Amino acid sequence: MSRSQNDFDIETRLTSQSAFIDSATGAVNPPIHYSSTFHQHQFDQFGPYDYSRSGNPTRKVLEDMIADLEGGAKGFAFASGMAAISSAFMLLSAGDHVLISEDVYGGTFRMITQVLSRFKIEHTFVNMTDLSEVARSFQPNTKVVYVETPSNPLLHITDIEEVVRLAKAKNCFVFVDNTFMTPFLQRPLELGADIVIHSATKFLSGHSDVVAGLAVVKDEQLAEQLGYIQNAFGSILGVHDCWLLLRGMKTLGVRLKQSSQSANEIALRLQSHPLIEAVYYPGFTTHPGHSVHFRQSSGAGAVLSFSLPNQATTKLFVESLKIPVFAVSLGAVESILSYPATMSHAAMPKKEREKRGITDGLLRLSVGLENVDDLIKDIEQALLVASKIGEVTEHV
Ligand SMILES: *Cc1c(COP(=O)(O)O)cnc(C)c1O
Numbered sequence: 001m002s003r004s005q006n007d008f009d010i011e012t013r014l015t016s017q018s019a020f021i022d023s024a025t026g027a028v029n030p031p032i033h034y035s036s037t038f039h040q041h042q043f044d045q046f047g048p049y050d051y052s053r054s055g056n057p058t059r060k061v062l063e064d065m066i067a068d069l070e071g072g073a074k075g076f077a078f079a080s081g082m083a084a085i086s087s088a089f090m091l092l093s094a095g096d097h098v099l100i101s102e103d104v105y106g107g108t109f110r111m112i113t114q115v116l117s118r119f120k121i122e123h124t125f126v127n128m129t130d131l132s133e134v135a136r137s138f139q140p141n142t143k144v145v146y147v148e149t150p151s152n153p154l155l156h157i158t159d160i161e162e163v164v165r166l167a168k169a170k171n172c173f174v175f176v177d178n179t180f181m182t183p184f185l186q187r188p189l190e191l192g193a194d195i196v197i198h199s200a201t202k203f204l205s206g207h208s209d210v211v212a213g214l215a216v217v218k219d220e221q222l223a224e225q226l227g228y229i230q231n232a233f234g235s236i237l238g239v240h241d242c243w244l245l246l247r248g249m250k251t252l253g254v255r256l257k258q259s260s261q262s263a264n265e266i267a268l269r270l271q272s273h274p275l276i277e278a279v280y281y282p283g284f285t286t287h288p289g290h291s292v293h294f295r296q297s298s299g300a301g302a303v304l305s306f307s308l309p310n311q312a313t314t315k316l317f318v319e320s321l322k323i324p325v326f327a328v329s330l331g332a333v334e335s336i337l338s339y340p341a342t343m344s345h346a347a348m349p350k351k352e353r354e355k356r357g358i359t360d361g362l363l364r365l366s367v368g369l370e371n372v373d374d375l376i377k378d379i380e381q382a383l384l385v386a387s388k389i390g391e392v393t394e395h396v
Pocket residue numbers: 080081082083105107148152177179180198199200201202211212213
C-alpha cells in the first residue's frame with residue numbers, strides 16, 4: 001500500500017513520514033545513516049549518494065518532508081536557522097541590494113549589517129507593514145525582499161501576497177522567515193514567496209533539544225542554486241539532529257493547537273489586568289494586523305508579548321514566576337519567557353529599542369503545553385507581587 005501525501009490534510013501528513021522513507025523494511029521511522037561516504041557499486045555509474053555533505057538518506061527524509069509540508073520543489077536542512085538564512089543570502093552577489101523588515105530577528109540583523117555588508121551586498125531596512133514605504137524603497141539593484149511575519153517581539157504583520165506583488169513587478173525574489181507560524185499555520189510559498197526559511201530549533205522541533213534550520217524553495221531552478229550553495233558552503237544538519245527534528249515534527253499539529261489555545265486565554269487574561277500596559281497578540285481583533293494575518297494564516301500562534309510599567313516591576317514579576325523558563329528561544333513544550341531588552345535586542349541602543357516599542361517593561365511569552373490554569377494562576381500571583389512592590393516603591 002503506497003500513500004500519496006497530497007491526499008491528506010497537513011495534520012495527517014505531519015504524523016506519517018513513511019512516504020519519504022526507503023520502503024525496504026516498512027520502518028515507520030527513518031534509520032539514522034551514520035555514514036560520511038557511500039560505496040559505489042559500479043565503476044562508471046554512481047548511486048544517489050556519494051558523500052554526506054552533498055546528501056544523506058536520513059537528511060533527505062527531513063528535506064522531503066519539509067518540502068511537502070510547505071508545498072515547494074525542494075527542502076534543505078542546515079546546521080541552524082542562521083545557517084539556512086545565511087546560505088539563502090549567498091544566492092546574492094556583490095552589488096545586489098536587499099529590502100528587509102526593520103524588526104527582523106537579531107541574528108539576521110547582524111548577518112545583514114556586519115557580514116554581508118563586507119561582501120558589498122547592500123540593504124535597506126523598511127517597515128514591511130507599510131506597503132507604500134516598501135514600494136518606494138526598491139532600487140535598480142534590489143534582488144530580494146526579506147520578510148518576517150509575525151515579527152519579533154511585537155508581532156507586527158506583513159501582507160505576504162502584497163509584498164510578493166510589489167517584488168514580482170521589480171523581478172525580485174521574496175524570502176519569508178516562517179519560524180513563528182510553521183507550515184501548520186502559514187505557507188508563504190502558496191502566497192507567492194520564493195523561499196521559506198525556518199529556525200527549526202523552535203516550534204518544528206519543539207522540545208528545546210536541537211538547533212536546526214530548514215529552507216524550502218518553490219521552483220526547481222532556484223532550488224538547484226540553493227542546493228549548490230548548501231553543498232559548497234557545507235553548513236548541513238547532522239543526521240542525529242535530523243532524526244530528532246523529524247521526531248519532534250510528528251506532534252507539531254497537536255502542540256501548536258494546544259499552545260495557541262492557551263496563548264489566547266493568557267492574552268485575554270493579561271489584557272484585563274491593571275498592571276499590564278499593553279498586550280501584543282495577532283489573535284486580538286484590535287491588533288492592527290489582525291485581518292491581514294488571518295487572511296494568510298490559520299491561527300494566531302503561541303507567542304505573545306506584553307508590557308509592564310518599568311524595569312523594577314518587570315524584574316519582580318519575572319523573579320516571582322514559578323513555571324515558565326526565563327530564557328531566549330521559543331516554540332517548545334515548556335513555556336519560555338524572554339526579556340527582549342537584554343536578550344534578543346541587547347545589541348540595540350536603548351533609544352533605537354524604545355523607538356521600536358521594545359521598552360524596559362516588555363516581555364515575550366512563548367506558551368508551552370503546561371496546564372493553562374496553572375500558567376494563569378502563576379502569572380496572576382507574580383503580577384500581584386509585582387504590583388504590591390510597585391506601590392511600595394512609589395511611596396518611598
Ligand atoms: C531563532 C530564530 C532564528 C535563528 O535560528 P537559529 O536556529 O537560532 O540559528 C531566525 N529567525 C527567527 C524568527 C528565530 O526566532
